[in-house]
Amino acid sequence: MYSKNPVNEKLINLIENSGFIYRNQTTDIVVKDIVLNVLNRIGKSYSKALIYQICSLYGLSQNELLSNYELFENSLTRILGKTGYPIILRIKKELLKYLIMNKFDINIKDILDPSFNVHHIIDKLSESYNYQLISENLNNNKRNHMILLSNNDDKHIKKIITNLVQISKNIRNIKRLVIVLHDQFDEKRYFRSISDIDIYYVNDIVSSYYSTDKFFKFDENYNNNINLINFEQFDNSNIQIFCFIDIQRLNQLNNYKILKILEEKFEKLYNLNELIQICCIYDVSNIYAKEYEIKLLRDFINHHNIVIVDEPLIMYQKFDVKNDIVK
Amino acid sequence: MNLESFYTFRKRFLFIVGLSLLSVILLISLSPENQKENVGNITNPISIIIAASLSVLILYRQKTDGEIGKAFLMLTIGLVVWAVAEILFTYSGIITLELERNIMLSDLLWLIGYGPLIYYSLKMYVLFHNYSSKKSIAVILIMMIIYLAYVLPFIIDTYGSSSNEDLPLLYISISYLLLDLIFIFPASLVILNSGIFDTKNQGVLTFFPWMFVAMIIIGLADSIFAYTSVSGYYQLEWITTPIYTSGYLLMAFGLYWHYKFFIYK
Numbered sequence: 257m258y259s260k261n262p263v264n265e266k267l268i269n270l271i272e273n274s275g276f277i278y279r280n281q282t283t284d285i286v287v288k289d290i291v292l293n294v295l296n297r298i299g300k301s302y303s304k305a306l307i308y309q310i311c312s313l314y315g316l317s318q319n320e321l322l323s324n325y326e327l328f329e330n331s332l333t334r335i336l337g338k339t340g341y342p343i344i345l346r347i348k349k350e351l352l353k354y355l356i357m358n359k360f361d362i363n364i365k366d367i368l369d370p371s372f373n374v375h376h377i378i379d380k381l382s383e384s385y386n387y388q389l390i391s392e393n394l395n396n397n398k399r400n401h402m403i404l405l406s407n408n409d410d411k412h413i414k415k416i417i418t419n420l421v422q423i424s425k426n427i428r429n430i431k432r433l434v435i436v437l438h439d440q441f442d443e444k445r446y447f448r449s450i451s452d453i454d455i456y457y458v459n460d461i462v463s464s465y466y467s468t469d470k471f472f473k474f475d476e477n478y479n480n481n482i483n484l485i486n487f488e489q490f491d492n493s494n495i496q497i498f499c500f501i502d503i504q505r506l507n508q509l510n511n512y513k514i515l516k517i518l519e520e521k522f523e524k525l526y527n528l529n530e531l532i533q534i535c536c537i538y539d540v541s542n543i544y545a546k547e548y549e550i551k552l553l554r555d556f557i558n559h560h561n562i563v564i565v566d567e568p569l570i571m572y573q574k575f576d577v578k579n580d581i582v583k
Numbered sequence: 584m585n586l587e588s589f590y591t592f593r594k595r596f597l598f599i600v601g602l603s604l605l606s607v608i609l610l611i612s613l614s615p616e617n618q619k620e621n622v623g624n625i626t627n628p629i630s631i632i633i634a635a636s637l638s639v640l641i642l643y644r645q646k647t648d649g650e651i652g653k654a655f656l657m658l659t660i661g662l663v664v665w666a667v668a669e670i671l672f673t674y675s676g677i678i679t680l681e682l683e684r685n686i687m688l689s690d691l692l693w694l695i696g697y698g699p700l701i702y703y704s705l706k707m708y709v710l711f712h713n714y715s716s717k718k719s720i721a722v723i724l725i726m727m728i729i730y731l732a733y734v735l736p737f738i739i740d741t742y743g744s745s746s747n748e749d750l751p752l753l754y755i756s757i758s759y760l761l762l763d764l765i766f767i768f769p770a771s772l773v774i775l776n777s778g779i780f781d782t783k784n785q786g787v788l789t790f791f792p793w794m795f796v797a798m799i800i801i802g803l804a805d806s807i808f809a810y811t812s813v814s815g816y817y818q819l820e821w822i823t824t825p826i827y828t829s830g831y832l833l834m835a836f837g838l839y840w841h842y843k844f845f846i847y848k
Binding site: 296297298299300301302303304305306308309312313314315333334335336337338339340341342343345 | 652709
């Protein structure tokens with residue numbers, strides 16, 4: 257029920273078309289309950305009749321209508337015109353009350369701001385519930401291979417990485433490895449609180465080998481260079497790997513090969529090690545402006561079992577036939 | 584009902600509304616001169632009985648739960664009380680042949696009926712139209728003050744210059760005007776907010792504020808009725824009857840619309 261802004265819609269479509277599903281239904285349930293509660297307070301018969309009329313006039317099912325707030329608001333405004341505004345205002349009031357009562361992060365400025373509408377509140381609610389789900393996932397799963405797709409302002413990504421680092425603080429003999437293919441990587445931004453961390457800058461390797469002619473010729477050398485990081489040593493140890501990739505940088509270098517090799521190695525390691533946390537952070541801030549190799553990006557995303565988008569914060573999980581259909 | 588069949592229904596409905604109003608107005612106006620008031624005194628109770636019956640039916644189906652349930656309970660009480668008042672008024676006019684306008688039980692019932700009807704109009708305003716700008720509130724208030732400043736002295740002057748010396752009747756007539764203004768105020772704001780003048784913001788199901796337009800029409804009829812009552816021009820009283828009947832019929836059509844689209848069956 258989060259609102260997709262046009263900027264991230266492309267990315268979200270890419271993820272959803274790659275076989276990932278958004279599992280968090282909490283926001284939908286809360287908003288649906290509040291909408292029904294507001295309508296029922298006006299009158300139960302009125303509420304049922306209104307929903308019935310909207311559904312029959314626009315050919316929607318009740319579930320379709322109530323599980324998509326944007327659709328509900330648009331249909332309500334078309335059916336009732338301006339008469340529907342007080343209902344929307346009541347929904348806003350109830351949602352704000354819910355946020356305050358449940359101690360969500362909301363300030364007085366937002367509450368008093370008339371432009372802070374129901375969509376903004378739902379985004380906030382969705383963001384909080386999604387973060388809660390991500391946090392539960394990080395705490396409960398010992399093994400993860402996730403990809404965080406971040407924009408320039410990676411406020412949530414930073415929080416997630418910090419959370420991952422915090423969780424690992426109590427684990428003895430944990431190793432932390434950071435692989436960087438990003439020009440603006442700032443170690444202190446993410447790993448201020450820890451000292452024992454190995455950082456590998458892949459930028460240099462890629463830059464030195466960058467040449468259109470050499471691209472294929474030096475294929476083997478790439479592998480060798482990546483092998484400078486001896487991944488085999490981590491097969492049986494507690495390890496956290498953070499991999500910072502700037503997709504724009506890769507695009508400039510016209511070189512996705514390095515990423516392919518890295519992802520394959522991560523996947524192999526993930527299959528061997530039951531105590532591994534691999535967190536790939538892709539900077540996709542310019543994905544909207546430029547046409548990247550969408551197919552390649554989809555392939556990279558497909559290597560992971562969890563995809564997290566930063567703005568709005570959404571967690572997608574791999575659609576698993578065994579768990580999602582057979583069960 | 585899909586959108587296409589809905590719009591066809593709406594066109595037919597508007598045609599029937601127009602035809603009914605025109606028929607009633609013509610029926611009264613084209614009646615023989617000495618029968619005009621009697622015909623009007625028959626159409627008035629019939630039209631309000633239709634409205635009150637529909638309101639009872641809505642209340643039965645909708646129940647009294649929720650804010651709209653309570654608002655409709657009040658509307659039903661108001662309409663039933665007014666229907667009884669209209670029947671009594673017709674009885675005294677046609678059966679007992681009272682020619683002079685005197686204070687009667689009908690007046691008391693009409694005045695009592697205002698209470699629940701004012702509650703209904705205020706409640707509906709708060710529920711669905713509570714977003715009036717200060718400017719529109721000020722404009723409506725000013726118009727009401729101007730109206731009152733013109734009509735009140737006019738009625739008092741008419742009473743002074745007429746042969747009618749029934750002072751309580753003057754008070755009753757003024758009470759109607761004042762009570763009308765109380766429910767005309769939210770009704771005017773609802774009409775302004777309804778999107779009737781702004782098709783962009785018009786709702787498919789709420790394109791016309793039936794009840795509130797009816798209230799304004801009844802308010803207008805009350806002003807004329809107050810004038811004819813105090814002035815002693817009873818021969819002109821028939822003029823109010825097509826206006827009252829139109830108001831009550833509009834209410835009935837509005838209630839039918841509510842029954843058709845806002846009651847879950």
